[in-house]
Amino acid sequence: MDETRDCLFCRIAAGEFGTEFVYESDSVVAFNDLAPQAGTHVLVIPRVHLPSIAALDRDRDALLGELVAAATGIAHQRGIEDSGYRLLTNVGPDAGQTIFHLHLHLLGGNALGPLG
DSSP: OOHHHHOHHHHHHTTTTOOOOSEEOSSEEEEEOSSOSSSEEEEEEESSOOSSGGGOOGGGHHHHHHHHHHHHHHHHHTTOTTTOEEEEOOOSGGGTOOSOSOOEEEEESSOOOOOO
């Protein structure tokens, strides 16, 4: 089985669905979530297939930095950096991960309830 061929987010990053990117670089893309959970709900993903943030190692520090920088840049563009936003990633099914490709959720644009 070709993991990247079967991965929805790999296919989105490759441009197979014509998804409009709100951020794009050689290694990261970001796009609006189709089922938003907040006024702003953007998914920020690496182009390379990694099942979750748990797959990152020190050799990928720059990738993690770019993911976070892309998210904070989008928050600035959307005007939510002062009111606040949440960056969230899930690791594994017990955490609610349904697509096993590393992704950050950028949530904001309205008051978010406290976590736990």
